[in-house]
Amino acid sequence: MAKPSVGIIMGSQSDWSTMKEAADILDTLEIAYEARIVSAHRTPDRLWDYGKTAVSRGLQVIIAGAGGAAHLPGMMASKTRVPVIGVPVQTRALSGVDSLYSIVQMPKGFPVATMAIGAAGAANGGLMAAGILALHDAALAQRLDAWRAALSASIPEEPVDE
Ligand code: RP5
Numbered sequence: 001m002a003k004p005s006v007g008i009i010m011g012s013q014s015d016w017s018t019m020k021e022a023a024d025i026l027d028t029l030e031i032a033y034e035a036r037i038v039s040a041h042r043t044p045d046r047l048w049d050y051g052k053t054a055v056s057r058g059l060q061v062i063i064a065g066a067g068g069a070a071h072l073p074g075m076m077a078s079k080t081r082v083p084v085i086g087v088p089v090q091t092r093a094l095s096g097v098d099s100l101y102s103i104v105q106m107p108k109g110f111p112v113a114t115m116a117i118g119a120a121g122a123a124n125g126g127l128m129a130a131g132i133l134a135l136h137d138a139a140l141a142q143r144l145d146a147w148r149a150a151l152s153a154s155i156p157e158e159p160v161d162e
Contacts, residue, residue, distance in 0.1 A: 002032035006129050007059045009038040009050065009076065011066035015089050019065045021119045022087070025126030029143050031133060038064075040071040047072065051079025061129040064112075065122060067091045070102040073112045083113065083132060085125045090118040 006026055010019045019035070026033045038047050054062060062080070064073035065087035073086030088099030096117035104114040113128060115121030127144075134141040 003058050004032045004034040005058065005060045005133060006031055006033035007050070007054065007062045007082075008033055008035040009062060009064045009072065010035075010089075011037070011039045011041075011070065011072050013037060015065050015067060018089050018119055018122050019063070019087065021122035022063050022065075022126035022129075025123055025130065029126075029130050029140065029147060031130060031140065038072065038076075040066070040075045041069070047075055048079060051076050054080040054082045061085065061132050063087060063122075063125040063129055065089050065125075066103070067096065067099045068093070068102070070099040073103050073114075074106055074110065077106065077110045077112050084111075085128050086112040086114045087121045087125045088114070088117045 008019055008022055010016060023033065023035055036050065038050050040047055059082050062076055062082050063085045064076050066072040067089030068091050070088060073084050077084040086103040088096050088103050090096035091098055100114070100117050103112055106112050115124045115128070130140065130144050134144050
């Protein structure tokens, strides 16, 4: 098993159905990753340890998803210089706007690359991580280019009645 270069973390088991979209992209592009539940509020010590050891464990990108008062991506960015991609998970109460606002408005000095709300954001988080890793991995760059070309090729020129 290759050492994971991407860490997918999420605040709760209930986030996994969203964050799995990121994992699926990484699987498709043959990128080694790990997936962990790390809650900013429920398991703060786990969050601290994860951030403290991220560099030494060889993580190059962290994709962090959370919903509601979504402090996980920002707190992780405060604890490690490994780039953090934030995914606002869609919530029932406020449709994920709460998650988005909690993640996107970081103070100067601790950036989080914030994706769209929900499944599309998680998938894009996987693609963003792939793009970062592809800067220094020619084989991955080829796989990513091929994935993007296939997506473009799958879009018909004319609409049809459904
Ligand atoms: C957040 O609270 C999690 O990221 C999750 O999106 C949300 C709800 O968590 P559960 O109550 O489903 O565990 O911390």
